[in-house]
Amino acid sequence: MGFPAVRMRRLRSSSALRSLVRETDLRVDDLIYPLFVVEGTGVKHPIPSMPGVYHYSLDLLEDELQEAYDAGIRAVLLFGVPDHKDSVGSSAYDEQGIVQRAARMIKEHFPDLLVIADTCLCQYTDHGHCGIVAPAADGRSAVIDNDRSLELLAQTAVSQAKAGADIIAPSNMMDGFVQAIRAALDREGYTHVPIMSYSVKYASAFYGPFRDAAHSAPQFGDRKTYQMDPANLREALREADADVQEGTDFLMVKPALAYLDVLRELRERHQLPLVAYNVSAEYSMVKAAAMQGWLDERQIVLEMLLGMKRAGADLIITYHAKDAAKWLREEA
Template sequence: MTYPKTRHRRLRVSAALRSLVRETALSADDFIAPIFIAEGEGIRQEISSMPGVYNWSLDTMDEELSELSRLGIRAVLVFGVPDAGGKDALGTCAYDERGIVQEAIRRIKAGYPDMLVVADTCLCEFTDHGHCGVVHDQGGVAVVDNDESLELLVKTAVSQARAGADIIAPSNMMDGFVAAIRAGLDEAGFGHVPIMSYSVKYSSAYYGPFREAAQSAPKFGDRKTYQMDPANAREALREARSDAEEGADFLMVKPGLAYLDIVRALRERFDLPLVVYNVSAEYSMVKAAALQGWIDERAIVLETLLGMKRAGADLIITYHAKDAVRWLNGK
């Protein structure tokens, strides 16, 4: 009888040995936790489609921030949820110096100076039509004006940097948005503030629960003219290359699970820090199955996050951040 000369199982015989040769590891430093800040007072409202995720008001958000800080999670991605009555066609609240995101940034930096604040830079939460830019009627067709939208996005980014944001994260997918925002930040004296570009953002069905959380669903049409077609991979490389050439400091792929091939492709071609967004429906599907007792939530979440990092992500934006750190710490 012939026995194998190569025995891969030798390195798997014990937990200690498996740990010794493990190639990929997760830690609290890998995670950015999204946080939704709403206009009003006394708000601590669980999002029905995202169990465990809440809308907070400025006076209650310390509950979430203190827990994140205690767990060692050192970065948050801030989304604003303005009053419906404050929305308009130009998303004015997005670049208001006293807007909800700007106020949240100031309070977070005052109370948690070591917490990195990443500001989502888009208009969709602040426009009454729910699109990520300025909309014009062209022959009965609603069209998002790319270049006019860039002007408002620059104003938004500068106002967020002025409020104290550590990182600007534009998510709008307008052509040239990184170059425009970089120039605007530099001109305003914020040349030190990096840009975390949503470089490869697909027009995805995985965003549904987020749109409930941020109240940002488009009132008409869809976002397929500016977000990417899920069928395309080579186009993702063109998008990422443009952002890198325009001065992006981070690249991002969004969503995560269905696009790990894109994460790997970017990792192999670019040296910039790479972020993946583990988006709302990816979170909600796990939560729903776990609540039914169909899956081991801890095992599924950690395996998913590990897979994203193994694919090439340096950082993971995830609603699982708090749970993941607890589990990694054996709790």
């Protein structure tokens, strides 16, 4: 049976009818707001490649959190930008590290705000890699020592949980990182703290502005030996399967826009909550075009985030979170 018996426009004739049959919803509760915290006082430093995003010292972070909270946001993702860097990223697992102090402050002032701690070493190492660098067996090049790195990543996760982090979000892409972190958390009595694994993290060109913000660009080489080849989908499924077997509580795909097919495949394969990371360059491209007057930022952002939900994401990490939350509440 076809036209004229079937008329698709019947269900589009009014706003109320379109809302009634809408298949996908984007809600404020779906959004996670990433924040960059730094040492010092009185710091609210703009990140040039990410308009509207700032480095915050802890004394000024409270105002930003209050604004986000008032907009309805109930989850933040913390990235630390330390003053001290060394070869083993010791500031990452320092109990007085910037993320640990930020977590304690947030839980004191906003006890019902979920604190998600990014668990990696790249911001804290002087070489900018996500693990410990060791000489290669041939003596001619350096490699990332996977298993030694796991020990420090587990130590970092425990220190973050001890400081009050509600969720540990390991982004390092070392083999076995979920198992190592789960075992360490359980051993220290944090069996209740979930892991939001960066399960599928591609070696992407979309991270450029973030590396400026986090001061985390590699000082030599690249991250292609541990982050994924953008050409691969089947490998992404294997990565996610491994993390599920090791005990993750969430799966994540990063970046989002160029990898919506990966989101869809994971949605059909696994029942765990699925997170899309709307990364820095995806954000900055929209901001740059909006500043030129080439597009309607509000409409573009909401459509883009809705597309991630439609592809299968349950949650979205996005630098647009505060604006998107306000827009969604205005439309409610």
